[in-house]
Amino acid sequence: MSQEQAFIPSIPITPSSFAGATISFLSNPNPNPNDPFLSPAKRKRSTGARRKASSSSLKNHHNPFLLPPLFPNPNPNHSPNPNPNPNPNPSPLSLDISEEIIVLNREPTAEAVTALTAGFPADSLTDEELEAAVVSSPGGIEQVNYILIRNHILCRWRENTSNWLPIDPFIAAVPAHCHPLLHSAYQFLLSHGYINFGVTPSIKERIPAEPTKPNVVVIGAGLAGLAAARQLLAFGFKVVILEGRKRAGGRVYTKKMEGSNRSAAADLGGSVLTGTLGNPLGIVARQLHCALHKVRDKCPLYKPDGLPVRVDVDSKVENAFNRLLDNASRLRQLMGDVSIDVSLGAALETFREVYGDAVTAEEISLFNWHLANLEYANAGLLSKLSLAFWDQDDPYDMGGDHCFLPGGNGRLVQALAENLPILYEKTVNTIRYGSEGVQVVAGSQVYEGDMALCTVPLGVLKSGTIKFMPELPQRKLDGIKRLGFGLLNKVAMLFPHVFWGTELDTFGHLSEDPARRGEFFLFYSYATVAGGPLLIALVAGEAAHKFESMPPTDAVTHVLQILRGIYEPQGVDVPDPIQTVCTRWGADPFSLGSYSHVAVGASGDDYDILAEHVGDGRLFFAGEATTRRYPATMHGAFLSGLREAANMSHHFNSRASQIKVERSQSKDSQSCAALLADLFREPDLEFGNFSVIYCHKSSDPKSMAILRVMFGGPRKKSNEGSKADQQHSNKVLFQQLQSHFNQQQQLHVYTLLSKQQALELREVRGGDDMRLNYLCEKLGVKLVGRKGLGSAADSVIALIKAERGSQRNASNSSVLKSGE
Known part of the structure; x- marks a missing residue:
């Protein structure tokens, strides 16, 4: 079982x-992730988890009895x-x-x-x-x-x-x-990778010996790239993975530390499997026969002088902190859309001043510890987190225990990377994409493919170190800019023996200086899972950025001072470590940070925007910053790779199907053309020479619609805009298309877009020329003939046809009843 x-x-x-x-x-299993009225989950320290939902929400969401x-x-x-x-x-x-x-x-x-x-x-x-x-x-x-x-x-x-x-x-x-x-x-x-994925022999043997489909270039051998590559190989594609580092795994890195007959596996990057119910990495771990270690709840806190925090004080401040999160939730409810431009930190600081829950120096330090823990949870400064959407992914948290993998998460990476065609030390600097395929440039070498998958971290995309030709659509560039990418650093220490005891997995330390609240604020004990006496100190928030320039010897000296302040008064000697490692994720050119968060001005939509493919289904994107449900998690990165493998396979199959279609119109194509023409006789939106049809059953503004643009024939008049507007319009495309048709002929071209985009397009001022410019330049869509719409449009057409058919039947039934 x-x-x-x-x-x-x-x-x-x-x-x-x-x-x-x-x-x-009782608990909505598929809530609107953009709903600013969702109450925040309580951020507990006890599991050592990035996020943990409140006990009531977990009970409602996962208890089958309800x-x-x-x-x-x-x-x-x-x-x-x-x-x-x-x-x-x-x-x-x-x-x-x-x-x-x-x-x-x-x-x-x-x-x-x-x-x-x-x-x-x-x-x-x-x-x-x-x-x-x-x-x-x-x-x-x-x-x-x-x-x-x-x-x-x-x-x-x-x-x-x-x-x-x-x-x-x-x-x-x-x-x-x-x-x-x-x-x-x-x-x-x-x-879509929901079954038959992973690393067992029965699954790996399904990979064809000889690929039957074209080349795919995967940029990055992190969890997203490895997951996608395995799926694509199983689908019959020829795959090559380009990795800038000398190793696979990306931000999941397990380093072997050793010395004086001691050794341990230290997770310097992603370390906690946040939930086991439904977690695909939990499945891979089971396939490897790895028994996961539950991160135990007990997490004592120690004051700056090394004395333990009293239980009653600890409980009082934690309850006060959770009340402030609840108040912040109510505040964003009252503020509505205005909360998008307000930071979570500003709200919490305001409430703290108003309510004055933390009064004594100890309580203030303890409250600051909780703020540091929240910054750790989001790899971002509270002053940068969006009040409206900082916790937009909480409804999708994986259920079950939060766990360590004995031996480190590198075991997952090693199994997933086994026998994959990975080329190491290949730093990609240019990606060219177009309707004919892709070219990926790494140094002096050019790798060509039918498609490419870019899995580089958000920090690399923000830096602009990879040049895209043509430039990415403005919509995607804006999403990259809006999302935040924060920092978490660690000090890993291998000791001669376990002096801190084996009954704990975590313990915390308070700081007197609010500006250093995240400096070595939490310790992870890996003694039970790493194979040796390993202790890791975390550095979060502003302290994580300052840590990047702190000399390693100073960092280790400070950590030892904290540990000796805690344990030596108890009569426990703290030895010097055998080996230490200090991370510098912000300075790593292949990551430039740790993981993503929703910054002020951003929303969960930006994760979806980063996931969108470009170049007519030639260039795709995966990684933790492309999944709005599971951002900043290892399983989120893995799932995004499976998602994009399915998308790439779908687009290839659609192109292959189109190639097989004869140029002459068949009866089927005539029937499809007639159906589309019939649906557009009653468009749901119509403005200028643009018309839109969509299914009304879905209230999701991101649900797909079909846009039709008419060229040729009499142009519909528009009084929108001015001459100055028209001078800046994109008339060239109109002229090119209309040059093939006289005033008695019409050409219809189409594209898929969301309802929300269609409504935005309708509001563009300046007439059809400006709308066309907005459509092509701002939204980055491509207009195609009816046959170029693909199978995704076929599904939308089928939904609209079924809905309108049901409406007609209901109307006819009503007429019959009225005539009885």
Whole structure:
């Protein structure tokens, strides 16, 4: 039984349980990450974790006992058939089995919880699934059955991640009329890296000996690059990875420290697996037969004089600190959009002055310790964190324990990098991309490919050390600028013996100087997992930046003074360390910092913007700063690599399909053209020569829409803008396109964009010329003919067609009823 399954109690549910049930959760499994009214999670020190949700939110989100019956009976007068394999010779009066909710086992709720931990909403489809058109029409029985099948496959994989999970075992269990849904669910989970990923022999042997697809260049051998490369190789692509360092892993670096017959594995970068429920790196660890070590909750704090902080004082200040976070949450609720331009630090300092919770010198130092811990959690100064969105990813925190990996996270890196085509010490300085492919320049060498995946850290993107040709769209440049990229440093010390005891994994130290509150404020004991007496001191916030220029000898001397101040009054001798290492992540040219955060003026949308591909599906981006759900985490980086491997495969397959299509119009293409023309007869938005259609079922402003621009024929008049505006417009593209058509002919070109972008486009002043300039330059989209829209547009068209069909049927039904 897997770790995920071990936390799921047995809840027998019969088919009759579904009758009349409603799909709801006490804790929203798929909240709006941009909602500024979400209450902040409490930042606890006890787990040594980057983030830890409050006990109440964890209880609501992960406790299966709180889940009501999962799926509804869409027809209240129709009881679901409890037999998953109906009579093959039904009577003429039998109900249509396609309208039945299938039964795969007696614990669909438990399987739904496992799906939740993997990032799926329990009662709907993800955007990825909608784009992949996993069902012919969203909503209704078909979607319910798809979700049941999807969750069932996912659970079977989680039960045994050591072996390849084929589709065959499910064919007998799933009714024949649902086999198309079975194939749809299995292929989606497989291609998007939710099943059959990792490093076991049965999975690695699936990589074809001879690639059948073109070259892909992956820039960076961190977790994102390694995850993507493995998937792409399994998909049949030829892959090369360019890594600037002499090692793989990027910001995950385990260094072997040794001397005087002592040795230990020190994680100098990413160190804590933040949650094991659904964590893909937890799965890789299990595949390697690694028993994870739970970071224990106990974390005593010591005052500047070395004496322990009293429990009652500790509890009082921690409660006061959490109240301030709650007050900050209420403040952003009252401020609304204005909170986007306010820092979390300003709010907390204001509330601290108003409420005066910390009065004595000890309480003030303790309060500053909590501020340092919060800066550690976000690798950013509180004065730089967005009040509105600093914790926008909290609803997606992985459940379960926070853990150390014995032997260090380098074991994961080593397993993932094994036998991959990695070229080390290749510093990329230029990336050229276009409709024909990519060229990646490293020194004097040029690597060509059909596509490229850029996984360099946000700090490198901010520095501009890599030149993109053409320049990245302004939208992406703005996102790179808005997001924050902070700093965390460490001092790792190998001692002759464990003088601090083995009953603790963490302990903290308070500073009298508020400006140095993050200096050696938290210690991690790796004695139980590193293979030797290893202790690591953390440096966060402003202190982490000053630490970059502190001589290592001074740093170690200061740490030893703190340790001796704590332990020598207890009669414990603190020896000199055998070996020490001080990190300098800010000065590392291949990272230029530690991990990302939402800075003032930024939002979770910027993570999505960084994830967007450019160059007509030729250049893609992955890494922890490209995932709004799991930023600043190792599993976030890994998942982003799996995500982009799926996206790259999809774009290649779409291009390959288009090449196979004959130039002459077939009946199918004529039918598709007629359908699109029919949908645009009633556009949802229309302005100038621009019209937009979209599905109204989704309230997400990021959901996709189709834009059509008409060239040729009479131009619609517009009084917007001025002559000065027109002089700055992009008329060249209009002229080039219209030169092929006279005034009696029309040309329609299309593109995919979000509803929000369409609304922004409508508000552009200056007429169609200015709108076209905004579309191409600001949004960075490319206008194509109908055939160039691709399969993603096909899914959107299908959704709109289904929605409008349902509306017409409802309207006809209403007319018939009124005529009765």
